[in-house]
Amino acid sequence: MAIYNGRLPQIDIAEATRYAGLRQATDFPKQLVADACLEVxxxxxxxxxxxxxxxDAETGLIKSNPPLQLEGxxxxxxxxxxxxxxxxxxxxxEGVELRSAELFKAGNYTLGLLVxxxxxxxxxxxxxxxxxxxxxxxxxxxYTTTWRFSPGYGNWALEVQKDLAxxxxxxxxxxxxxxxxxxxxxxxxxxxxxxxxxxxTMTTKRGCTSxxxxxxxSRKP
Numbered sequence: 571m572a573i574y575n576g577r578l579p580q581i582d583i584a585e586a587t588r589y590a591g592l593r594q595a596t597d598f599p600k601q602l603v604a605d606a607c608l609e610v611x612x613x614x615x616x617x618x619x620x621x622x623x624x625x626d627a628e629t630g631l632i633k634s635n636p637p638l639q640l641e642g643x644x645x646x647x648x649x650x651x652x653x654x655x656x657x658x659x660x661x662x663x664e665g666v667e668l669r670s671a672e673l674f675k676a677g678n679y680t681l682g683l684l685v686x687x688x689x690x691x692x693x694x695x696x697x698x699x700x701x702x703x704x705x706x707x708x709x710x711x712x713y714t715t716t717w718r719f720s721p722g723y724g725n726w727a728l729e730v731q732k733d734l735a736x737x738x739x740x741x742x743x744x745x746x747x748x749x750x751x752x753x754x755x756x757x758x759x760x761x762x763x764x765x766x767x768x769x770x771t772m773t774t775k776r777g778c779t780s781x782x783x784x785x786x787x788s789r790k791p
Contacts, residue, residue, distance in 0.1 A: 571739045574703065576616025576660065576696040581607035581688055590687035606684035609673075610692050615663035617743040618700040622707075625655040625764070632657070634737040644724025645762070648716060651772070652764030656704045657738040658718070660696045661745045661758035662689060689757045697759045704763055713765035716772055720761040721751075728752070734760050 583603050592598050624633040627650055630640040634657075640646060649655065666689040673682035701718055708715050721728050728751040735747050738760065746754050753760065766772075 571621050573742055574618035574700050576618055576699055578611050578614055578616055578692055581610055581692050583607055585691040586688040589690045590684055603684055606681055606688040609669055609685050610666055610688040613665035613669045614692055616696040618660040618696060619739050619743050620656050620658035620700055621738055622654055622656050625652050627652055638733050638737055642726040645719060645726040648719045649764040651766040651770045653767055654765035656763040657734060658700050659738045659740045659745055659760045660700055661743055661755050662693050664755040666757055693757045693759055708765045713767055716764035718761035718763045
């Protein structure tokens with residue numbers, strides 16, 4: 571298990587604007603989004619953890635302790651060429667939630683909503699940081715990596731969260747899974763990355779380019 575102490579020297583204002591659904595709102599004050607990003611930077615406690623396991627693509631079995639059987643065609647297809655997998659989790663802590671709640675309680679609803687969008691941006695940035703570490707580590711062993719795939723994508727059910735958290739070791743960064751299979755703190759991410767040997771590559775696309783909701787306000791161009 572490897573623990574990562576993240577960093578947020580800046581939060582992508584354009585991404586926070588997108589998550590807030592304001593990408594087309596050209597007259598919205600950008601300074602408000604910048605203020606929300608600063609609020610998150612001040613209270614966020616970014617951390618990550620990851621572990622690597624052997625993987626049997628034919629049976630969909632992660633050879634962890636205990637072993638984890640993957641169910642769902644989406645995740646199985648995603649890892650079809652993988653022989654190892656990295657499981658990872660990141661969080662930016664509970665402080666962001668508390669700050670957003672304070673803003674709502676004070677009647678500052680706009681900033682409260684923008685803080686939520688900035689927090690989503692922040693946790694994705696930390697996930698990207700861990701993703702990059704994994705990519706470099708895998709490359710040293712001669713592997714190429716898939717893009718990260720999280721429970722809830724495709725038909726990979728959220729019910730796997732508890733098992734995934736257990737084999738990742740999320741308790742080491744204060745991340746837990748509720749009885750309804752949601753993550754706490756809420757601004758957290760779990761995911762899996764496949765390691766493909768012998769120069770194998772993927773054909774599936776990540777994110778908005780593979781989504782059919784073309785009118786989504788948060789869709790990337």
